[in-house]
Amino acid sequence: MNFRQIEAFRAVIISGTASRAAELMGVTQPAVSRLIGELEAAIGFPLFDRVKGRLVPTPEAEIFYRDVETSFRGLDRLRSTAARIRDFGSGHIRVASLAAAGSTVVPRAVRKFKESFPSAIVTLSIMTSASVRNHVVDGEFDLGLAADEVDLSGVEHQVFGSFPALCALPSGHPLSSKKVIHPRDFDGIDYVALSPEDRARLQFDKLCEDAGAKPNLVIETPFAITACALALEGVGAGIVNPLAVDGFAERGLILRPFEPAVYFKSYLLFRPDMQKARLVRAFVSALMEVRNMRHQVAVI
Template identity: 80%
Template sequence: MNFRQIEAFRAVILSGTVSRAAELMGVTQPNVSRLVGELEDAIGFALFDRVKGRLIPTPEAQAFFRDVDASFRGLDLLRSSAARIRDFGSGQLRVASLAAAGSTIVPRAITKFRQSYPTAIVTLSIMSSAAVRNHVVDGEFDIGLAADEVDLSGIDHQVFGSFPALCAIPPGHRLAAKKVIRPEDLHDVDYVALSPEDRARVQFEALCSAVQSKPNLVIETSFGITACALAIAGVGVAIVNPLAIDGFAERGLVLRPLEPAVYFKSYLLFRPDMQKARLVRAFVSALMEIRNTRPSVVQNT
């Protein structure tokens, strides 16, 4: 039993005649009859009764056809899948992101991306930068967005952006009256710090040390969004990634630039074992467009 024999059998069932089946398959009528006969020999039972030159499906043929037709529907699905991969890539995009961007810029990029690829399925997971790097390297995600403290060896990457840090100040705090915050302003001020390995934190604390300013560390958190939430709750002043501030200024959080500037640098990470698929390239383009058009920071007065 082979595929061509099955195809001939299905064509006869669907068309009702050998001549029409031959037209559908692009072969002669004797070829169709031969293929059907070979199939009957292979499976061991008759598929058609020959009545006055016509082929009438036997009950066994009708039962067999149900499975044959299901198999062909499966082939149609495979053809559709192949077409989607050819036209759009894999049809599924798996994205891992650091928290600062994962609830702000990445969702907007997904909205932009889906305008061009509405049928693509996107999986978005928020995790630490180290976890983003490891999951991308392991092939579990197609693209990652991570901070610059991650190990970039052995992974395809490109710079996503370098963003000047902001000082997040609780409403009513005495520093809210300042237009610019300097390291010396934070001496003995309650301070919400990011994780010790965060390079922006390292830059900021080095600037403080240079002018003998000693902020009062009260809490550490790995996520910029959490730092903003702690600041607006009055826990302390935080140094935050501007990608993480969406909605906080409208709720009353005071945001001020730092001088000298401290930068949050981030990278796009890609699986090292494969060339970038079309969906990945399209999503990177959407991310870059959103990055370039994001609104300027709102600064409360």
């Protein structure tokens, strides 16, 4: 059994006659008949009954055709993938991002990227930075955006940015009257904290310790966007990644600078050799453009 025999069988099913199948395949009618005969001999059962000059599929042929058609749909997908690779590089880019950038910077980069590569497919997954790193290392994603606490060994990387933290406060919070928040201001304040391994949190905790301030830890979350939502609901105050705050000020969240500065540093992570892929380079360029054009948060 070979592909040409299967192709002849499918052509006869689709067209209904050997002569039309021959036209579809660009061969003679005897060649189609020969291919069908060879296929029947190979699989051990008849595929067609000859009824008044027509080839009528047997019940076995109809069952066999289901898998044949599935296989041809797979071939059609392969042809489509090959066309995307020819025209756009890989044709499909898989991106994993930490949550802070996953609802702001990355979607904007996707929009810019799609302006240049409208037919390219983007798979975007939001996850913890540790998961981003592991999935990129395992080859499941082409590009990752992760915070600086991840293990960078064994993965190609470059700095994406370093962003000074903002203090997120509920509306009417006692600290909202201040123009700038300092570590000592957190003494006795209900505190919405990021994960213990988050390096920005570690910086913040050290600054509070040095200032003799003891915040009242009420909840921990790995996601800055969740910390913003918790602060908005009045759960407490916290320091957050400025990439995650878009839209929260309009909903009533108070944002203030925090000094001394605490930085959220992030990296772009690549599969081996993925930096050379055209689509990856284009997506990184879009990310950098969005990062550079990012509007400063209005602090009021």
